[in-house]
Amino acid sequence: MNHFPIFLNTSGRRIVLSGGGDAALAKLRLLMKTQAHITVFAVDADAQISAWADAGKLKLIARAMEPGDAMCAALFYGADEDAVEDKRTAAIAHADGALVNIVDNLADSQFITPAIVDRDPVTIAIGTEGAAPVLARAIKADLEAKLPTSLGTLAAIGKVFRKAADALPFGRARRDFWRDYYFNAGPKAIAGSVEAVQPALDTLLADHLMKTARKGHIAFVGAGPGDPELLTLKARKALDEADVVIYDRLISPEILELARREANMIDVGKEAFGPSTPQETINALIVEHGLKGAQVVRLKSGDATIFGRLDEEIDAATDAGLEWHIVPGITSASAAVASIGQSLTKRGRNTSVRFLTGHDMQGFADHDWKALAEAGQVAAVYMGKKSARFVQGRLLMHGIDPATPVTVIENASRADQRVLSTTVAEMEPTISNANLAGPALTFIGLAPRSAVAALPEIPMPDLAQEAR
Secondary structure: OOOOOOOOOOOOOEEEEEOOOHHHHHHHHHHOOOOOEEEEEOOOOOHHHHHHHHOOOOEEEOOOOOOOOOOOEEEEEEOOOOHHHHHHHHHHHHHHOOEEEEOOOOOOOOOOOOEEEEEOOEEEEEOOOOOOHHHHHHHHHHHHHHOOOHHHHHHHHHHHHHHHHOOOOOOHHHHHHHHHHHHHHHHHHHHHOHHHHHHHHHHHHHHHHHOOOOOOEEEEEEOEOOOHHHOOHHHHHHHHHOOEEEEOOOOOHHHHOOOOOOOEEEEOOEOOOOOEOOHHHHHHHHHHHHHOOOEEEEEEOEOOOOOOOHHHHHHHHHHOOOEEEEEOOOOHHHHHHHHOOOOOOEOOOEOOOEEEEOEEOOEEOOOOHHHHOOOOOOEEEEOOOOOHHHHHHHHHHOOOOOOOEEEEEEOOOOOOOEEEEEEOOOHHHHHHHOOOOOOEEEEEOOOOOHHHHHOOOOOOOOHHHHHO
16 A cells, blocks of 8 residues: 555645646546635636636636745645646645645656545545556446435534434444444434434434443354455454454455454464464453453354364353354355366265365374275365375275375465365375465365366456446
């Protein structure tokens, strides 16, 4: 992030613009939404700019900028559409202490103006650091279609009411009140009339002041294999509600970013045969924060019900008298097998599939190797990188065809996904030599579908066209 987004208070401050053509008009239409004092320098200004000046919406000075003209200005826009003149006026504005933006010149600008969704006082800014303005405008159009025009009115009334709402305890109690207002009581009231909103707020506050504090609750949430687009809607809602997020090592940063900024984020990562947070410590953290009344999300990679020691954590929460629920996630096996164009079961090949762990608390995990070695069987081995030689040996010992395909998918569903195709005979040392660094899942009995590599790239939709 090279451009840090902030909202600058321009009320009563100066904004200076040099230029009188189309670029100036585009900027002024946006700037006049503020309460700033706008001064335009233009030798030959568009008739619309002159009309705005006559109406008192801005000050127009019919000459080129001179040193001192940008004194005390918060912002300066160079919109002369002439590189030499823009450079000259920008130098003046720099010397006068203003932040400078030159239209269509990202390199020489100190700040950029984002695409803006205006539901005053709700303002949404969309920036792409100048890389994709068409994309920013498409996102803007999408958001404008989704946000009701009444949102600004609700926010304006809510802003005045904030001091009264301070009677509620800080934190979750206030968040629950405002969520109820913006997504329930407020929209219902304003559907009748604007005058009905204030009484609805008073009634809502009285109701929330009488409520007892919400009890602590534990949500055991499956975060999926890593791609944030594979996160379920229910999982996203749980993250948005969470006061505390206790997460595993394999949770991707993109998913952690979806939690509230104010949430307490606790890393309890475990690594096979490496540094780990003891399970007893994790259980204690869940109980500790739940008993304090927090809404806790225990965030597990993949699906929480598969190789996640979920039962132990549920038992700890239950023994402490805490309520809980489970939010399923997409397990890594589903994402990984999809990435190689295969299915876990196939008529005439296998009617069952085994999900195995490469190791357990005692070391390498033992399984029914005789059944696994039969022709046509499919198994998905979780946490199997370091147990590859052990698995290979057991399978060969029980008579598996050495040519049986083996596929390893590292970082399934993520941008850095890797697919390693081999056989049981060659799975070691092939897997070790691949130096797999991320989480990997091994499929016994499945090879990538040959057509996968030849699939054409799926074209991205024309967002700009869709927005029009």
